[in-house]
Amino acid sequence: MFKKILIAEDFQDTNKGIANTLENKLQAEHIQEELYCDNAFNRIKVAHNDGEPFDLLVTDLSFQEGPVERRLKSGKDLIGAIRKLDSNIKIIVNSMVDNPMEINSLFKDYKINGYVCKGRNSLNELVMAIQETLQNRTYVSPQINLNTSNQVLELDSYDLFILQNLSEGLTKKEISQKLKEEKISPSSESTIDKKVGRLFDKFGAKNTHHLIAKLVKLGKI
Amino acid sequence: MFKKILIAEDFQDTNKGIANTLENKLQAEHIQEELYCDNAFNRIKVAHNDGEPFDLLVTDLSFQEGPVERRLKSGKDLIGAIRKLDSNIKIIVNSMVDNPMEINSLFKDYKINGYVCKGRNSLNELVMAIQETLQNRTYVSPQINLNTSNQVLELDSYDLFILQNLSEGLTKKEISQKLKEEKISPSSESTIDKKVGRLFDKFGAKNTHHLIAKLVKLGKI
């Protein structure tokens, strides 16, 4: 069994529920809980540098903003930072996201080892995911179908990146710049322009205001 | 202390976290967990009819849809059904909602006894809420300000008219036209422009995309 496990989850009740279950159902020796991404990262970094690294991270994706400005604001930020440091630590994501494209990208781009979709069986699934991970296999909640992502009204992670940044007030020029900085291709302003234009058709939106309002209401952003 | 407590919360990890904490920190004798509103209601109804009613319900507001069609789909549905049956049971809501208007209506229209906003301290708050409720007092998470906070960020019907039309893809010119047609004053494009600009300051938005995304997320549009 894993010796050192870290749980990153901002809701205290959820965090505690996971920690208790892992203590009871698995024989994990050392379980650490963190409510902020920055704290989680620091703890992993220190342990890594001390030669006593964590074996497993269980993390949420979405973290509420607190009163203080934080460097790592989401589970993705956290995982990205950790993977630069340590490619051995196993990572299981435990989140409400159920978009297959999004989850696929976590496995492909962030090298996570398991994905559990929060729900009425997610604690049991988490235990299963950990057992699979122990044997170097991956785990995905059964209700997620990574293959048949219903093309129709699905957004891939690239679309999501653009839309999220637009909804945070960035211009297409700024988003293009950001993509170049993060070495994500394609990155030209023109391509972003065209992509958004195609999303107008796809979702029946008149313009960007309309599109953002629709997608936020659908919970996609 | 309360003798019979029911927890209605669809996320297994969260549910378990709450149950464990109440067992450890309070001396509750009988804690029951339910993942579906319908099940929670039935259990409360049966206990009530048997003359051994529950003393306390801790419930979430939002419940994921499952494969089967359910009668009670939200915490509000559940509370509404329970209050028709039993006005004595104490109800504490534990949810991510942080809209003061929404929470106010839970106290006023649904006669709840406490409101805890999910977050990094919500388990501790829940324990406090239960202790307050025991003494027939109400509890609300300190970060929620039922009186003031929302005055500042309130939208009048004129603002709402503009924002709703913007979010439906109309331009300021078109909205100006529409106002003139409906004989609502002021109606000039310039005034609309200025009003929206002031809303940027009020809500800390960079531009209209940002503003619309924020307001839809706040449930104001």
Place this chain on the structure above:
DNA sequence: CTAAACTTTACGGATTTCCGTAAGGCGGTA
């Protein structure tokens, strides 16, 4: 009543969005 403060409106300029055209790249296929 009057001065100060705010609102409505117009206008103009820099920037951005929206959309059409067009050139070049890349993969599939007959």
Place this chain on the structure above:
DNA sequence: TACCGCCTTACGGAAATCCGTAAAGTTTAG
């Protein structure tokens, strides 16, 4: 191979946005 369809990118023009200035109207306080 040559052709087709799709994606990326550049460019340009019309329309829209964002924001500053300014004049005229309205409200508020003393």
